[in-house]
Amino acid sequence: MKSVRVIPCLDVDQGRVVKGVNFVGLRDAGDPVELAARYDAEGADEVVFLDITASSDNRETIIELARKVAEEVYIPFTIGGGVRSVDDARLLLRAGADKVSVNSAAVHRPGLVSELAAAFGSQCVVVAIDAKSNEDKTWNVYINGGREDVGLDVVDWAREVTDLGAGEILLTSMDGDGTRNGYDLELTRAVVDAVRVPVIASGGVGTLDHLVNGAIDGRADAVLAASIFHFGEHTVREAKEALLAAGVVVRPPVNEL
């Protein structure tokens, strides 16, 4: 039985959550550990942290974050951003992260994916792909936050990284990201159909229906969202209830386990 995971995503800069977080009842809405613990308590299936810190001399901060999250959170969590080598990944995994996510570093050097898979196993290796649509129903891979087209077809790239050993794809539609118009469902289906590993749909969620669409029409294995959870519009519990009501198999909200 396949169950669909609900994954809140936190953008972190210098160890603090950014992109606006407005939660009632938190001492400090910018603290990633506190937020992750809250999502865990609401029934999140995993949590993803994306370190968007521009400078690379900040590695110790994100390792410290992994260490603190591991103290407080007993569901799997992924850290992405700034992983360029097996050693970078090892420090995060030893600190307590369950998976590392690589994006532009894999585009620059695809061998990194196989090195990570060989060192830690595919289950630790998430490849994040930022996709933008072309005019002909294809999508290209972008890096640098959607600014740079690297000239790769998304479906081909997804196949290539899974051949190299990626255990999961985190697929973000740059067209949808921040728009709150919903996932790019055609993109999601295209990648789900092309690879055997799980695919996380990301980018564009503005309503709970978008999560349902991602699971049913997009056939995503996991649905990721940021702002609808951060601003207190919806809880993870409500997301789970909406998915259950639509007939999607999910782990129920926590106090009904």
Next chain:
Amino acid sequence: MSEVETAPLIAILDYGIGNLRSAQKGFERVGADVHLTSDSGLIAEAAGVVLPGVGHFGACMRELRAAKLDDLACSVIESGVPFLGICIGMQMLFEGSEEAPDVRGLGVLPGQALLLPDGLPRPQMQWNQLNIQRDGSPLLAGIKDRSWMYFVHSYAVETEPDLVVATCEYGINVTAMVEKGSLWATQFHPEKSGELGRAFAENFYRQVIAQ
């Protein structure tokens, strides 16, 4: 510190693989004195032993042998000290795995790890429900049938039905947990399974204290 000194020790076998920290935290959160160690003296003294494992079966077996912990693990199990294998740590207790056909497992339990069938995403990387096959396992005390646990794996153990305490359904009936005396093993990750995982860890710790 006196509490720590009197708490019975759980040794988590450290043979140089990935994320052992969460296995350690998973038992510390229930009050155990947990050591990540490859020290044979400490392991022999421990009141409970955990064999974690992530990644590749062949790589894990080779590292376990390189750390000279393979025979020690077998003798700990034979002595009846509570022992828990997790994920690849479960698979290593068996005779081998399709993932590395030329690498022998510990062979403490009969059976093999086989590749999950085609049709569903592989690895299984998700929460899934336990189908409890027989009642009365002390490690499932307070954990109801159909409880959700976190799984990450591409291979699953096929073994004698008598050993199987719980399965989960993922295209096939996946062996989720086995038990033989004071030897237990789970394909799921109790240390990543939230509050139910805590209950499971507590149950193991109770066995450690009781022995």
